[in-house]
Amino acid sequence: MASSSFAQDSTRLQNNSIKKSEKIEEYIRVNKLVHDFGDVNEGINAECDFIIENISTDPIVIDRAYFSYSGDSPQWDKNPIFPNKKRIIKVIYHTMGRPGHFSKTLYIRTNVGELNFIFKGTVIQMKD
Numbered sequence: 001m002a003s004s005s006f007a008q009d010s011t012r013l014q015n016n017s018i019k020k021s022e023k024i025e026e027y028i029r030v031n032k033l034v035h036d037f038g039d040v041n042e043g044i045n046a047e048c049d050f051i052i053e054n055i056s057t058d059p060i061v062i063d064r065a066y067f068s069y070s071g072d073s074p075q076w077d078k079n080p081i082f083p084n085k086k087r088i089i090k091v092i093y094h095t096m097g098r099p100g101h102f103s104k105t106l107y108i109r110t111n112v113g114e115l116n117f118i119f120k121g122t123v124i125q126m127k128d
Helices: 003-009
Strands: 017-019 028-030 034-041 046-054 062-067 086-093 100-110 113-124
Touching: 028 113, 034 046, 034 086, 046 113, 062 086, 086 100, 086 113
Parallel strands: 034 113
Antiparallel strands: 028 046, 046 086, 062 100, 100 113
C-alpha cells in the first residue's frame, strides 16, 4: 500500500488522552477502526488487518493486544514501531461453532495510549 494512499484512507484517532495536553492522534494513524466481514460461512476463518502507522518522532511499543473474548489471539510483530513505519495487527476470527452475528473488540495497549478496533459480521451456519 502506498504511503499517500495510506494517508488518504487513514482515520486519525481522537479523544484518547495520553497526557493532559497530548492525544494519541499525535502519535498514531490507523487505516480503519471498524472492519465488517459481512456474511462468512461457518468453518472459514474471517481474517483482516488493522494497520498502525507511527507519525511521531519516537518509537511506539505495543505492550499488549487482545480480544474481547477468549479463544483467539491477534498476531503482530513485537518489535517497536519506529517513526514513519507501520505495523500490521492481524485478526483471525475462527468461525467453527460460532454461528450468528458477532461484534468483537481488539484492544491495543501502547506506550502512548490505548486503541480499540471493532470487527464484526455474521457467521452463516453450516448445513448438515
